[in-house]
Amino acid sequence: MRPIIFFHVIKTHNLGLFLLVVFFCVTFATVFELRNMLKRVITPQEVAIAKKDFGECRNVVIVCHTSPDGDAIGSSLGLYEYLKRKGKQVTVIVPNYFPDFLHWMKDADKILRFDRQKTASYAALKLADLICCLDFNDMRRIDELGIAVGRMHCKRLLIDHHLDPDRKQFGHIISHPEMSSTSELLFRLIDAMEDTKNLTFAAAEDLYAGIATDTGFLSFNSNDPDLFVIISELLKKGIDKDRINRNIQNNYSADRLKFIGYVLYEKLQVFPELHASLFAIKKEELTQFHYMKGDMEGVVNMPLQIKGHKLSIALREDTERPLIRVSTRSVDDLPCNEFCEQFFNGGGHKNAAGGTLECSMEEAVDIAMKALEAWRDRLADDANAAPNPNVDSKP
Numbered sequence: 001m002r003p004i005i006f007f008h009v010i011k012t013h014n015l016g017l018f019l020l021v022v023f024f025c026v027t028f029a030t031v032f033e034l035r036n037m038l039k040r041v042i043t044p045q046e047v048a049i050a051k052k053d054f055g056e057c058r059n060v061v062i063v064c065h066t067s068p069d070g071d072a073i074g075s076s077l078g079l080y081e082y083l084k085r086k087g088k089q090v091t092v093i094v095p096n097y098f099p100d101f102l103h104w105m106k107d108a109d110k111i112l113r114f115d116r117q118k119t120a121s122y123a124a125l126k127l128a129d130l131i132c133c134l135d136f137n138d139m140r141r142i143d144e145l146g147i148a149v150g151r152m153h154c155k156r157l158l159i160d161h162h163l164d165p166d167r168k169q170f171g172h173i174i175s176h177p178e179m180s181s182t183s184e185l186l187f188r189l190i191d192a193m194e195d196t197k198n199l200t201f202a203a204a205e206d207l208y209a210g211i212a213t214d215t216g217f218l219s220f221n222s223n224d225p226d227l228f229v230i231i232s233e234l235l236k237k238g239i240d241k242d243r244i245n246r247n248i249q250n251n252y253s254a255d256r257l258k259f260i261g262y263v264l265y266e267k268l269q270v271f272p273e274l275h276a277s278l279f280a281i282k283k284e285e286l287t288q289f290h291y292m293k294g295d296m297e298g299v300v301n302m303p304l305q306i307k308g309h310k311l312s313i314a315l316r317e318d319t320e321r322p323l324i325r326v327s328t329r330s331v332d333d334l335p336c337n338e339f340c341e342q343f344f345n346g347g348g349h350k351n352a353a354g355g356t357l358e359c360s361m362e363e364a365v366d367i368a369m370k371a372l373e374a375w376r377d378r379l380a381d382d383a384n385a386a387p388n389p390n391v392d393s394k395p
């Protein structure tokens, strides 16, 4: 139809005009549907940084924090998939071991371990024109790998959700501590670049795994409605979230289950008036249950199942170095990162934080007990634990 006749029809027929309006509305709604559904938290400057860095690079190295968790590996492999799809040469390097329950991810076997594959890691680092630093805020969090990264003269881009990144160490910084996970941040960044079409099925699996592990399968840090929009978009890529949840959660040894039983039955000290608890595990006990790295994952969350509980503290003797690893979890507004900063040379997120102590286990327990005592006022406050008078507690 020639344009003149087309517009003539529209002018003279209300139906034509109506259809034209409908056509534009549908097109507009489809293109802008997702973009309008997510809050615009990624700034135009951040979009420009990412577009430039991802556009100009050819050889990329992605690094994440020591003892990588689901978010570190998920966001790293998610970005790896995305950049490979854009035609880049990409290598993921992790500082050390990552748990078996993350090995199902596509290309997890191609990840280099810096502590074991130094030659290959250095070769990739020397070739890199961009190093992406994911899920940590300070090179000291990646140990020796941080020193190697620091020596390279190429661009360094940080994409992370931890508080207070050390700005001197990175050239470009995309930091959003308000986000549940680096994986969520990465999805938002790619969405803000209007490029989610280049998120593959495998990338969607990786990002979902990252969000799921950093939010305890959407049980904490996950009240932002946007998170569910993002997961819905990942589901549209065809991922099977139930299978991913099973891959991550049900992948332990029988020894680990018995170890949990032992910790809860023999080791857990509960302080009901403080709504807090503490357990301390020595090296011999870890050996007794054939401890594998990753076996302690989630155990510190368990005491929070006690009604009214606010704070859980876990102390564990490191298997390689002479120090005590402290892990804490809290609920609502109780900031366990402040607790860890104050007493355990550490920090982290409001409800999940950790630290280290260089002392004997006996001394570490003593420090933890004193810390609990120092926070008595904040812990003993019964506001959250008040019994509901409308509930009959008798069976």
Ligand SMILES: [Mn+2]
Binding pocket: 071, 072, 135, 161, 180, 181, 182, 214
């Ligand atoms: Mn994370």
